[in-house]
Amino acid sequence: MTTNHQTHEPVPARVAVVTGGSRGIGRSVSRKLAQDGLAVVVNYARDAAAAEETVAAITASGGQAVCVQADVADESAVATVFDRAEQEFGGVDVVVNCAGRLALSPIAELDLAVLDAVHRTNIRGTFVVAQQAARRLRAGGSFVGFSTSVVGTQFPGYGAYAASKGAIEAITLILARELRGRDVTVNTVAPGPTATDMFLDGKTAEQIGRLAKVPPLERLGTPEDIANVVAFLTSPEGHWVNGQILRTNGGMV
Helix, strand or coil: CCCCCCCCCCCCCCCEEEEEECCHHHHHCCCCHHCCCCCEEEEEECCHHHHHHHHHHHHHHCCCCEEEEEECCCCCHHHHHHHHHHHHHCEEEEEHHHHHHCCCCCCCHHHHHHHHHHHHHHHHHHHHHHCCCHHHHEEEEEEEEECCCHHHCCCEEEEEEEHHHHHHHHHHHHHHHHHCCCCEEEEEEEECCCHHHCCCCCCCHHHHHHHHHHHHCCCCCCHHHHHHHHHCCCCCCHHCCCCCCCCCCCCCC
16 A cells, blocks of 8 residues: 555545535445545535534544535536545545435425426436546446435325436446446445435424335335445445446335
8 A cells, every 4th residue: 555645644445435425325325435445535515514523433433534515516516526536545436426405395386496406416416426437437446326216116296306316327327338448337326215314304203104114124224224235336346236226225116
């Protein structure tokens, strides 16, 4: 392992950029990848304190991490995140785009400004991050996008969200094929109900309990469940999985 002469820190063998990495699933992904020996660039949109807490937890456990603010839909800001990864740690091997926005409303009542905001983060943001990943990932690298199992279950009220995530699923195999010959994998993880602040917000205990009973495993997913799947997909052991949508939902149809 070489040494970063500016910081005197060892340069890690592998480096990850995790967008939306400060909270929820993104935080668990950041911590899991760090546990597996990757240096992690934790991207966040607004909550600097949460991002700093994530970095502190990683470094306290002996890992390497920095946090960088950026709106994933802003191509200049996202390029700066990747620049920081290369400057700090020497390159990028894993990109996990956890950043996302959720809005619930019947289609007939949806404020179109809300629709635009959801699609800006979820569709444009994924494209912007995927562009940088495609340009910068080193051989042996991986890109993981995030969808939702609601694309399949099609619950009422999720029209805007499911539409935006369906777009992410649509480009997964396309991007994998466009990276032919680069030794870079592209996959999308589509969680079911997962116990995060975003999922739990605004739901009653009865609603949460009912959703928890839907999978045959009869529980909500945890952020750690999802992080373990991401860790496999981005590991050398998972490198033969490519161009796939993984419904990580405990058997929910």
